[in-house]
Amino acid sequence: MKVTLLTGRTIDQGTAKEHGKLSTAYFENVAVCEIDPDDMKTLQVKENSTVRVTTEHGKVNVRGRTSKRGPHPGIIYMPYGIWTNIIVDPQTHGTGMPSFKGIKAQIESAPTENVLTLQELLENLFGRD
């Protein structure tokens, strides 16, 4: 399904960050994607099962959750964090600021795939953990 990806702060991401970015709390609150309730049904995504989000800059697996901020059909929301930033648009248009919001993306259900932990992601992306 074609969607628009927004990234931003959530209060859960903010508090989990203070428990350490390598903590389980951070992983559980940041490696997620909030999806419109109707889009969840269309995509046949079960609560907290894996979804794959793909942009022209990369793809990442995160857990899909029903958005409590809906309805916002066609819009997905991911908290700031490494899972999000590896798929955002790096183009700064001469301002120094990449495009973290309003990015064209594709989302699909991937219930059999894993969501990589932060250590696994670092190893996968940069070859160190």
Place this chain on the structure above:
Amino acid sequence: MSIVKNVACPVCGTLCDDLEITVDGNRVIGTKNTCAVSEAKLLNFSDPGHRNLKPLIRRDGEMVEVSWDEAIKRSAQILAEAHYPILYGWSCTNCEAIRMGIALAEEIGGVIDNTSTVCHGPSILSIQDVGIPTCTLGQIRHRADLIVYWASDPYSAHPRHVERYTAFSDGRFQHSEWESYVARLRGVLGKKRLSRASELTLMKDIPLPAVTGEKLPPSFRTGKRKLIVVDVRKTRSAEHADLFLQVEPNKDFELLQALRLLVKDEELEVNEIAGLPVHLLEEVADALIGCSFGAFFFGVGLTMSSGKTRNIDAAIALTQDLNYRTKFVIMPMRGHFNVAGANVVSTWQTGYPFAVDFSEGYPRYNPGETSVVDILSRGESDAGLIVASDPVSNFPREAARNLIKQPLIAIDPVASPTTVMADVVLPSTFVGIETEGTAYRMDRVPLPMKKLVEPPETCLSDEEILRRILKEVRHLKEVRGET
């Protein structure tokens, strides 16, 4: 056990300075007046599970503990040998450390950039283009009768902003609308319960009210303080608002320009702008003109989406237009507790607020060229020093990849993806908890940060670490005859 009062909070740009912290020995055991994020930080900062406690250097792929002298020498060596190093972060430390960082950047001919480059950098560019009609938060608390949060969710990012300075604050001339909000919330909950009961008993949906209403709510006909939230989805902050306007993603510029036309009594020859009916926007424009003192707060929803700097140009221009009809101010919702201080110190020391390049021997400023994301995306730098920030998490993939390809020094009290990937880790103290100093609130009011507890003996303040690196760099340059 003692209670320290009037503590400034080392979390977000609201810099609440009314915290009461209970300290027992060398531990924080209780907090009062904190938000959820602040409490999480103050009660967990010393957790050994994520605290950096010893200087580390990467040897043969492994991080090993070393002495402070060795870690400082290695850091100085990396920076002195680099041709185009970047020095990045700075928004979670004090102004004293930032000043030292700028001296170091000048000494090594590097680029010093702060986190505003991926936060409100476009806002600063816009302010330089068109100016900004603004004021301090105290003025807004006491006088503003119309508050607009545009592309900003203070509930999540600045949790006490509404309570301390806007709709739920009790000012001298304006009063808290907390009770009105609670009454409205009860009404919404009642409708939700009715809808759910209908679903269960009659197997029939009773539709909930539309997210965005078709006309202004009755509260706009009173003299009370009003709150409008404009955002791409109904955030928790939007639930606090008298009126929520759900704008389509990447359409803020159109909506701002449409409001500018309506404020100037022009007619729009369409029925809808950015997903919102024009007749509602006409009423909103009337409400903006009709207030006595209005305040726009805008978040990174404007700086990070399509248009970037131009969105801010339009928002400031709308504020300027409104000042022909009434009194209106505008302010960016700054993120980290001293990101405004990073801009202020950088400006008074170099003339420029961020993205300052010393490679020619004098400060140069050209965001897009001298901003770190662009430098890293082009793969131009050859060393990095990160202070109190986590660009490996926060930057796009290619920029993060290029950052860790080069020798990387991280000064941070806590472990993060950046310290995990660094070649040198220098454990620092927490500003506002273990180290005092100065920080600037989002309205550029400087406030003193307090020291609540003693830091671990093995940790040094950011300022002291940078002072030692600078001294060692100067020593190395003397030895090489470069000075």
